[in-house]
Amino acid sequence: MDEVEQSRDEAVGMPSTTVSGPPENLTAETITDAFVRTARDHAHREAITDGVRTLTYGELDAGTDRIARALANRGLRPGQHVGVHLDRSLATYQLFLGILKAGLVVVPFNPVHPHDYKARMHEAADPVLMVVGSDPEEAPWKETLSAADLLAEAAELPAGAPPVELGADAPAFVLFTSGSTGVPKGVVIAHRGIARVSRYLSEYTPGPGDRFLQLAQPSFAASTTDIWTCLLRGGRLMVAPQELPALRELAELITRDRTTVLNLPVGLFNLLVEHHPQTLAQARWVIVSGDFPSAEHMRRALGVMEGALFNAFGCTENSALTAVHRVTEADLSTGEVPVGRPMPTVELSVRDEHFEECPPGRIGEFCIAGDGLALGYLGDRELTEEKFVRHGGRRLLRTGDLAKWTEEGEIVLGGRADQMLKVRGFRVEPRHVELTAEAFPGVARAVVQAPAGEEAAERLVLWCTAVSGVGGRGGVDEHALTAHLREKLPDHMVPSTVTVLDSFPLNANGKIDRSELRERLASGQGAGRSTEQVPRDxxxxxxxxxxxxxxxxxxxxxxxxxxxxxxxxxxxxxxxxxxxxxxxxxxxxxxxxxxxxxxxxxxxxxxxxxxxxxx
Missing domain, CATH: 1.10.1200.10 (ACP-like)
Structure with a gap:
């Protein structure tokens, strides 16, 4: 019996507490296979627009064929990494498709991330080429090419992409997340992990005629839900401005463009509900994800919406979209809104400390199997084997999230089983931030926490001590340390307050007493710098x-x-x-x-x- 058949048999015999979609490896298409099929079916439909320029599916298909040919003409070969250092723009998504059609692997870089952070990404991914938005001579990498030059070069080439043979298990993207060693970790996403949304969706089933707004930064996994659920199913993708507009202008954009599909982080969803709730009225599908949703905000949204509101779960290691739950008024009275049942080709389970299935109502570790699973962590076999385990002939992702089944067979998330924090929808490894702080001159030890009671935190706080001989607390300048962190880390990983201590409190085992630090924070002792200034007017x-x-x-x-x-x-x-x-x-x-x-x-x-x- 081969592995696929064995997996299929095991799926049939799974306990009732495991909800399973079709077995792993059902998705046979690559992203480009699915896109080309969709483009041919909808050649004259609008595919993507930035509000100024619009491309049909036929135009996007033909143009990205030429980009693939231009890259092949430069000697790039399937499997090599190509960095894309661009924000949201028409060119970004053209490049993504062109790179994939050449059999290459896309490594998106966020232009607003600090230089040092991007340098570590670059070192880990080792791209053979960086496509950048600015003058290549100003970029900090050797092998660079401006997007404008690549697009101009491609436009001169004959139609048709170069012949490339790839399987659905070939790598498509490397997306970076926070790492416990202080170095960003690259998650290698297979083609099937994303291509699955072309054919295999349930409940949330947008398609031709739907209009998507692409808000997430392209280097974040959340963007895949916008980009590929749209372009692999015949929708129209509106690219939001590179600089996020004021909330009123964003609401006007959604209304003016007649957006029918919105994928929103909880924080932005809450703001739209509070200030511009009617913006949601025209939407057919609204997905909320990233944090624990507010029942009150969801109730207010349901009051104006005629379409479907979903609470969703996704993670980079499962190529983003994993489970969805259509929210009803009945959910909101319980205080626990499920993330729902798995998407087709995804299998969910909740497991105890012995890795056995948990019955409904019992908290355990949330695990995922199926077509969405990433290939692993780039260059880190040990971490890959730790997080992607073999069990019963299948690969399972140990997410580190706590969860439980409801009696109705849906997943409700709890907190984290490990030390990882969730800040504004992003997973943050505290040790990554601590190591960055400890690299600052004069810092001996740092501890990062989220405020007590914030399971899905809005902010981080940092405590630190000074190296002996640099003047105690006064030896570390909190302003300078904050500036250092901002230079080294993405915005969501920068602590909102920095407090320098003479020494850390210790518990009976001689370890830092993190509970004591939380109590100090709750009592206001971790407020950081004093800011008692008198308003002028x-x-x-x-x-x-x-x-x-x-x-x-x-x-x-x-x-x-x-x-x-x-x-x-x-x-x-x-x-x-x-x-x-x-x-x-x-x-x-x-x-x-x-x-x-x-x-x-x-x-x-x-x-x-x-x-x-x-x-």
């Missing part, structure tokens, strides 16, 4: 109090640097919307960040008013 105080409420940071001062205070992109979106309501001036997240401080935002509002920028 009424407008500045309005801005300060509004932002302080958004951030839950009552000590925020008028001259505090926003980045040092721990502001996030969601904070800025929320602040912009609230200020739009209160003072009548709409500022984008970029405008607010550029202002730098509360005082700067107040000055920017005055300038907008003088220039007629108020609504």
């Amino acid at each position: 009424e407008l500045a105080e309005t801005v300060r109090s509004t932002l302080a409420a958004v951030m839950d940071h009552p000590q925020l001062g008028i001259d505090d640097a926003l980045l040092d205070a721990g502001v996030t992109s969601l904070h800025l979106i929320d602040l912009g919307s609230r200020l739009d309501d209160v003072v009548g001036v709409a500022l984008s997240p970029g405008d607010l960040l550029d202002a730098g401080t509360v005082a700067g935002i107040a000055d920017r509002i005055r300038a907008e008013r003088r220039g007629g920028g108020s609504r």
Whole structure:
């Protein structure tokens, strides 16, 4: 009996507490197979637009064939890695498809990530070419080519992609996540992990005629749900602006473009519900994922929606979309909203400490099998074998999430079984942040935590001690340490507060007493820098109090640097919307960040008013 047949037999005989889709290896297509088939079926339909330029499926197919040929002409060969250092744009998705059609592996880089973080990604992925948006001479890599030059080169070539033979198990993407060693870890995604959405979806089944809004950064796994569920099923993809607009402008974009499919992180979903709920009324499908959803926000959304609202679960190691649950009013009365049943070709299980199946109601580790599973971690066989285990003839992903089955056969998530944290929908390995802090001159030891009670945290806090002989607490400058962390880490991994201690509290075993640190944080002792400043005017105080409420940071001062205070992109979106309501001036997240401080935002509002920028 071969492995596929054995897996099929085991799936039939699984205990009732395991919910299974079709067996592993059912998906036989590559991403490009599925796209070409879809493009030929819908050649004249609009495939992708940025609001200025629109490509049909036929045009996108032909253009990406030429990109593949241009890459092959340069001597690139199937299986090699190609980095894409671009934000959301039409070119980004053309390049993704062209690279895949050449049999190459896409490695997306987020342009806003710190240079050191990207340098470590580059070292790990070792791409043979980096396609960049800026002048290649300004890029920090040797083998670079501008996207504009590659597209121009491709446009001169004859039609047709080069012949490439790939199986569905060939690598397609390398997506990077936080690593416990302080080095980003690359997750190798197979073609079948993404191509499965072309044929195998249930409950959530968008298709031709649906209009998607692509909001997630292309280097994040969440973006695959937008991009490929759209382009492999005949939908139309609207690419959001590279700089996320003010909330009101985002709501207007959704309405103006008649978006029918929205895939939203919980934080952004909550803001739309609070400030622009009618935006959701036209949607046929709204997916919410990343954090634990608020029953109240979901209730308000259901009150205006005619379409379906889904709570969903996905992770990079399962190529994103994994399980969905259509939310009903009945769910909201229980206080626990399931993430639901698995998508077809995905199998879910909950296992105890002996790796046995848990009955309904019992908490265990959430495990995943099926076509979505990644091939493993790039260059890290030991971690791959630790997380992707063989059990009963199948590969299982140990997610590290705690979960339980309901009596109805759906999954409800709990917290984390390991030390990993979830911050604004992103998984963060605390040791990654701690090691980065400990690399700063003068820092002896660092501990990163999420505030007590925040299972899905909005922020991180960092405690540290100084190296002996550098002046105790005063030997580490908290502002400078925060700046160092911001230079080295993505935004969601930067602690909102940094507190330097003379020494860490120790427990009876002589280890750092993390419970004691949590108690100090709960009592306000971990607030970090003192910011007792007196507001200069009424407008500045309005801005300060509004932002302080958004951030839950009552000590925020008028001259505090926003980045040092721990502001996030969601904070800025929320602040912009609230200020739009209160003072009548709409500022984008970029405008607010550029202002730098509360005082700067107040000055920017005055300038907008003088220039007629108020609504």
